[in-house]
Amino acid sequence: MGSSSMKVHNQFARGLLWEHEPLSSLTLGCCNRLRPLAPKLPDTNTAAAATTAAFDLKSFIKPESGPRKLNHKPETIQVEPALPGGTRWNPTQEQIGLLEMLYRGGMRTPNAQQIEQITAQLEKYGRIEGKNVFYWFQNHKARERQKQKRNSLGLSHCPRTYTHTIANINLDTKGHGEEEEDSPKKRKCMTWTFESLEEDKKHCKEEGDKTLELFPLHPEGR
Amino acid sequence: MGSSSMKVHNQFARGLLWEHEPLSSLTLGCCNRLRPLAPKLPDTNTAAAATTAAFDLKSFIKPESGPRKLNHKPETIQVEPALPGGTRWNPTQEQIGLLEMLYRGGMRTPNAQQIEQITAQLEKYGRIEGKNVFYWFQNHKARERQKQKRNSLGLSHCPRTYTHTIANINLDTKGHGEEEEDSPKKRKCMTWTFESLEEDKKHCKEEGDKTLELFPLHPEGR
DNA sequence: GCAAATTAATGATTTATTCAAG
DNA sequence: CTTGAATAAATCATTAATTTGC
Numbered sequence: 001m002g003s004s005s006m007k008v009h010n011q012f013a014r015g016l017l018w019e020h021e022p023l024s025s026l027t028l029g030c031c032n033r034l035r036p037l038a039p040k041l042p043d044t045n046t047a048a049a050a051t052t053a054a055f056d057l058k059s060f061i062k063p064e065s066g067p068r069k070l071n072h073k074p075e076t077i078q079v080e081p082a083l084p085g086g087t088r089w090n091p092t093q094e095q096i097g098l099l100e101m102l103y104r105g106g107m108r109t110p111n112a113q114q115i116e117q118i119t120a121q122l123e124k125y126g127r128i129e130g131k132n133v134f135y136w137f138q139n140h141k142a143r144e145r146q147k148q149k150r151n152s153l154g155l156s157h158c159p160r161t162y163t164h165t166i167a168n169i170n171l172d173t174k175g176h177g178e179e180e181e182d183s184p185k186k187r188k189c190m191t192w193t194f195e196s197l198e199e200d201k202k203h204c205k206e207e208g209d210k211t212l213e214l215f216p217l218h219p220e221g222r
Numbered sequence: 223m224g225s226s227s228m229k230v231h232n233q234f235a236r237g238l239l240w241e242h243e244p245l246s247s248l249t250l251g252c253c254n255r256l257r258p259l260a261p262k263l264p265d266t267n268t269a270a271a272a273t274t275a276a277f278d279l280k281s282f283i284k285p286e287s288g289p290r291k292l293n294h295k296p297e298t299i300q301v302e303p304a305l306p307g308g309t310r311w312n313p314t315q316e317q318i319g320l321l322e323m324l325y326r327g328g329m330r331t332p333n334a335q336q337i338e339q340i341t342a343q344l345e346k347y348g349r350i351e352g353k354n355v356f357y358w359f360q361n362h363k364a365r366e367r368q369k370q371k372r373n374s375l376g377l378s379h380c381p382r383t384y385t386h387t388i389a390n391i392n393l394d395t396k397g398h399g400e401e402e403e404d405s406p407k408k409r410k411c412m413t414w415t416f417e418s419l420e421e422d423k424k425h426c427k428e429e430g431d432k433t434l435e436l437f438p439l440h441p442e443g444r
Numbered sequence: 445g446c447a448a449a450t451t452a453a454t455g456a457t458t459t460a461t462t463c464a465a466g
Numbered sequence: 467c468t469t470g471a472a473t474a475a476a477t478c479a480t481t482a483a484t485t486t487g488c
Binding site for chain 1: 453454455456457
């Protein structure tokens, strides 16, 4: 821990979707789901053993190191039509209420379609995006678990009458004895979506140099 | 564990992107980034305390229980332009080689733009999607760590000549003495994208009834 | 009363773990 | 048994409560 003063900008992109949509495929800008999809190439070791050759590594290095933009944000351009208030979602009472209702109803990990619907509804009460809904369920689920665990531990000196109840809750990570529980087993397939960064890189809040080079190229004092 | 035969279809959707793109917003079908975005509503407790009222819960329950599609996949419609071979990505030698090269080059958590580029390149060598690239880096990073840790433990009886090397590796989770390491601190903002399930629900592999109800409504034996 | 300082909640991201296809 | 895929746990970071000094 501590002591790390790296300034590497890590992050990633991901986009999952439900139900094995075969053609997930990077929704670049606007519907570009017409990807060649590569004839077949089922065999993993057919032609061109020139593994590293034909691949233009150069094109990966510092994708925007050239033009460089040369401006470190001279002043507050203020262009961004960004979020009115702040950066992160600040749920309203109505939104929370509805989400909790759904949670109590048994929902734990809504799928994309459900998230869409929920988001659409919650939008009536204030700015919200799908990711907020998704995160909310993740966090709420996790924190309810924490709470359960904390309680079950702190209540080890509880009256014997409720012992069985506690025992029921006390199980390792599963079986909280209610009608909850997400999906203990059974994975599902999903689809992915990327949104291209067509629009030039916005700067996240402040943060002078954006670097954004593929290779760290010098881990910076460690 | 075991014994769970839940048929809840949990999964979720998410799509992250780099750099605080203010208008993330559900790329429904085709570029619909023109969402009202809700006037402002900065205040979290303004009007309408009718939290749970105006919300049509009904519309959430079994979103596709009505029309029902009535077909349980009568036969192999074969419509799906799905993946030729199987469901999951089967990387080719070329793809692996290039990915490892990038990894050795220091890449750990490529951002969306990088993933796009990489995917585009790797597509030349076989079917691949952005998520595969993303997952590959996640898994490879994690498994290299495991390997490192295993080695550092198992080699506690190594010849003294290489002791310093081992020591170098032996550090807790960071500082493997190379030019690697992702981003210990400093988070970045991202944007999300959902891909709507406009196209009717495909069935993931087989799996008879899709249910897809918001509320489990009877956890099924547990 | 009010605004800087501090703390508590919780939204957002990353890492670790698990599951299962091949 | 390897590893792609998915989920859960841990962590970080920002916002709102709240306290405190004036």
